[in-house]
Amino acid sequence: MSAQPPPLLELSGVHTHIGAYHILHGVDLAVPRGQVTLLLGRNGAGKTTTLRTIMGLWRASQGSVRLAGQDITRLPTPQIALQGVAYVPENMGIFADLTVRENLLLAARGARHAGQMDEARLQWIFGLFPAVEKFWNHPAGKLSGGQKQMVAVARAIVEPRELLIVDEPSKGLAPAIIENMIRAFEQLKAGGVTLLLVEQNLHFARRLGDGVAVMDNGRVVHAGRMAALAADEALQQSLLGLAL
Template sequence: MNPSNIVLSLSGVHTHIGAYHILHGVDFDVPAGQVTMLLGRNGAGKTTTLRTIMGLWAAQQGSIRFKGEAIGGPGVKLGTPDIAQRGIAYVPESMGIFSDLTVKENLLLAARGAQTVDDLDTKRLEWIFGLFPALKKFWLYPAGKLSGGQKQMLAVARAIVEPRELLLIDEPSKGLAPAIIQNLIGALRELKATHTTILLVEQNFAMAKALGDQVAVMDDGRVVHRGAMAELAQDEALQQRLLGLSLAAHQ
């Protein structure tokens, strides 16, 4: 892999949360303009990895570099807002939307330079409405009244309301109906076509196969496999060994 094409690089990352040692030397790279899947069984450390990248938890050892600049690791004093300012957006599993605010107000809050809707990039807003038509329909609804799928769409829309170089998305399909998942896959494909780089944690393996270019598989706080997603998708024995199940069973 060409080092100049790497947007995000984790090297030897260890994270402790209280008395617990969660990440044990995590190593992987995220190439520009691609979707990198972060897979693994529950409790493998995937969410901790995303939160460590964002500075929500500190990396006690190792380094996290974004476009060549250290953003995490011993001696790095960047807070989460500083990391976000560099062009990284995070969509947590909890979605993190403000339930009492409207769809419009949620998007305005996420647009750092906008005070009113008139300050938003009209073309970009229409593009987001094209990806997620429900958001236009429910523009003035409190976000808490949206369905689960609509809330997930809003969470992703907030992350992309301004151009971002890297999106970290944690299990976007969790609890969603199959038809909504297909819509989400289509939206993420369109986003990928704009050369946005995505690091995606996902338990839905059909979605992983549909979207992923690269894959890193975690187990017990370590990366135990790195490679092309297409190769993992075609190797059922490897899927069974790494993940305990087969992609073929999740078509």
């Protein structure tokens, strides 16, 4: 058997404190290159803190975060982004007073105006998310929740990314928009993008996930194949308190 390639992203023994609170208690997590990894767990398990620690928004107090073999634990967030990492937070981070076009332009570092944005890439994004094209010149704050989520993901991928991290991409979305988001993530994966998603919608997780890590009380308590977890109701009940 050939050796498994090293993961694109690897957390080893990561602890994170926020003020006086010890949130992460030694997180070990491997995100294989070119796959979709789901991070599941009950509310308050430490999932969002894990994502924010990866991005350097909160500092690990112990342990390491490695991207493609490079230690990024102490790098500032902008430098982590320059390594080809995009992050869509749970609140989406949309600039409400700016148009959809202006939101994407902010993330296109090589462009000073919309005419300098990569037209082929924009057309690809419009194919993934038709609402982005439809509301191109509308204030982003006027869009629905699902449309804002599409804009947030589109902004994250307006430049090529090696790793896309999204916190609860399906939260509050209508079923038809969830299907659209699933297809978009499938296309990104097919194009070689590695994805790490925090998700509460278990249908979404089962459809997309290659691998899964389940968190509880600031630790990863289970890691394996998503298909194996989806097939084992007893394991789902013990880890998540519910069944897929």
